[in-house]
Amino acid sequence: MYKGYSNKILRVNLTDGKITTETINEDWARLFIGGRGYGEKMISEEVDANIDPLSPDNKVVFATGPLVGTMAPSASRIMVITKGTLNGTLACSNGGGYFGSELKMAGYDLVIFEGKASQPVYLWIDDDQVELRDASHIWSEMSSDSDRMLREETHVEAHTMVIGPAGEKLSKMSGVMFDGHRASGRTGVGAVVGSKNLKGIAVHGTKGVDVSDPEGFKKAVFDAYKLLSEHEVAAKGLPSTGTPILVNILNNAGSFPFRNAQDAYMPTANKISGETMIKQTLVQKKGCMGCPIDCGRVTEIREGKYKGHKGEGPEYETVWSLGSMCGVEDLNAITMAHYLCDDYGMDGISVGVTIACAMELYENGFMPKQDAPFPLNFGDAEAMVEMVKMIGERKGLGDLMSEGSYRLAEHYGHPELSMSVKKQEIPAYDPRGVKGIGLEYATSNRGACHVRGYTIAPEILGTPVQVDRLAYEGKAGLVKTFQDLTASVDASGACLFTTFGMGAPNYAQLLTTATGIEYDEESVMLAGERIWNLERLFNLKAGLTREDDTLPKRFLDEPVKTGPSKGEVTDLSKMLPEYYQLRGWDSEGRPTQTKLKELELD
C-alpha cells in the first residue's frame, strides 16, 4: 500500500442511498498519480462519453492527490471531475481552500457520486461515520448561507462543498463552492451536482495523513519553500497584490481583452488594477491550506451603492471578465458582481464574458431591444451587476444567458461573437498578443483555459525564462511541456502557482518521498502526458474533432486596434500541426497507436 494516499474511495449511490468504500487501485495510482488523473480515469471507465451530462447515468468525482493534507507547499487542491454540462468534455475543475485537506484527514482520497437522489440531500462525512441527510431546507439558499447552515448542523470546524442556486437551476456556468468562497467554477460541474439533487458535502476529519519517508519529505518540502521564497512572483507579487497584480502587466503587454475582445488594451485599466484594489477594497490576504503564497484577497466595499458588503476576491480573472470585458471600470461594482457569482455558485469568468457577449449583441442590434431587461451597453456597471443576478436566478434574458455565451450568440445568429473555445469562455489573456496561450486555448481539453498550460509565465512574466510573446516558433513545444507538467501537478494535489518556483524534479522529490513510488523528472512529465491523452480520448469518443481545436474568429481575423499588440492576429496554422506532431497525434488530432502504447493507454 502506497503512503501519501488514504487508500480509500467513498462511493455514494444517490438513487438507493447506499454508501460503500473501496481501496485505491495501485496500478492507477502509479499511472495517473491521483486528483485530476485518477478521477478522470474513473470517469473514463465508468461513464459513457456520449450520455446526457445531466442524466443520472453521469457521475461526479471529488478527487484529492497524494500530496494533499501534507505540508507540501499549497497542496490543498480538490478536483471536481465529470462529463461537463457546458461542452460535454471530460470536465475537471480545480478548487482550493480547506475541503480537500479535510477530506484526506477524514481518510478518503476521492468521493464518487452516482445516480440521483429523489429529494435534496447532503453528505456528512465525520471520519468513518458517513451519512446522507435531508437538505430540503437548504435547497435554494445562496452558497454562503448553505455553507453556514451545513456547519451549524454538523461540526463547527467542518469544511463544506455546496452548490448555489445556479447549480440547482442547472446553469451551464455553475460551479461548486468550498466554504462559500473558493470555487471549482469552470465547465459547468455545478449543474451535474444539482441534477443529482446533491446540495453539498460537509466533512470533518481527524485521522491524518502519512508519508513514506518523513525525513526525505521534510527536505523536499523545505527545498520547495526555498525556491518559492526566492521567486519574485510567488514571494512578492502574489502575496502583496494577489492575482490582480496581472491587470497592469497584461494590459501593458497589450494582451488584456477589452469590450468582448474588440480590442486588447483597456485605457483605464489602472482603475481596476491590483494596486488600486490595495487602496480601495483590500482587508487582508488569505491562504489556502498549507500555502506559503497567500494569493487570496479578503475585501470589503467601503463606498457607493454596494457599501458594506464583504467577502473574498475578485481575482485577476473576474476583475477582467466583469470589468474590462464589459468595459466596466468601477472596482466596487466588479467586486460586488464577484461576490454575487460566488453566492449564486457561478463561474465568474464565463458569466463576465457572457455579459460582454450580450452587450456586443445588444449594441450591434443583433439582439432585439425588447429582449433586454434594460439597456446593455458596454461600460454600464449597474447593468453588469444586475445581469449577474438575473443569470443566477435564470430570470428573463438571464435564463438564456445561463447557458453560456456560445448558446446566447448562436440564438441571435452570431456565434462568432462568443469569445469561447469548445463553448467555454476564454480567460483574461488576449491570444493575439500572446501566441502560446492561443494554442493552449485551442487545444485545452476542457475548452478555453489558462490553467491547463500557463505559458503566460515564460511569455509575459519571464519565468523560468523570457520568450518572445509574439513569436510562433517554439510555442508548440512550450505549450505541450506546460500542459503535461500541469496535469501532473494537478494530479498530485498541489496548486499550479507553485510551478512559478518549482519544476518537475521538485514534484518528483515530493511525490517519491510522500508515496514511496519512485518518480523522476521524466516519469512526472510522462504521467502528465498520459493524463492529457486520456482526456483527449474521452473527448474524441464524445464527438469532438480537430475542428474544435480553434479560436474565436475574431482572434484569427480581426487585428488588435490599439496598444502594444496593435495589428496582431493569431495564426494557428503556424503552431497547431507542429503541436499534433509533438504530441504523437495524426493530422486529425487523434493519438496514434504507438503513442497510446508508449503511454500504457492501449
Add this chain to the structure above:
Amino acid sequence: MKVLVVNPQKCSGGKSCELACSFEKTGRFNLVDSCIKIHYFPEEIRFIPTVCMQCRDAYCVQVCPTGAIERNGDDGVVYLDQDKCIGCKQCIVACPWGAVKLDHEGKTLMKCDACGGDPACVKVCTSEALQYVDADEVVFSKQRETAERYMEIAREISRG
C-alpha cells in the same frame, strides 16, 4: 528569553503551522495533533492563532501530581515529560488557554515546547504572524510602534 509572538492581524489562515507542528511532533500530518491552533471565524473571515503562553506561574505545572510538567531551565519553556505523565488530564482542566491537549487517539497529552528553541511552526509562517524572538525585542518594538503614533500626532499638532 525568547517568546513565541502571535500576531493575529497578519494570520492568513493557511494553517501551515498546524501541519508543521503535527509533523514535527508525530512524523505525521494531523491537525488534531498540532499544539498550535488557528481558529477561523467565517463571518469575519478572520483567523486567530492560539498556542501555549509558557506562563511563568503555570497552573499546569502546579496541578501535575507527578512533576511531569515542569521548567527544565531558564529558557522560559514549560516541558511535558511523557515518561512521568500518568494521563490524569488535570493540566487540561487547569490551563486557562486550552493549550494542553490530547492527541488524535485521545491517549497522549501534548503541549507546545517551542521545539527546543527552534519552533517548526515559525519556519513555515510566511505571513509572519508567528515569530520567535527575544521578549525584550517584542517590548521594544511595541513601545516603538506606540511612540511612532505619538510622533505622528505631535507632527500634526505642530503643523497647526
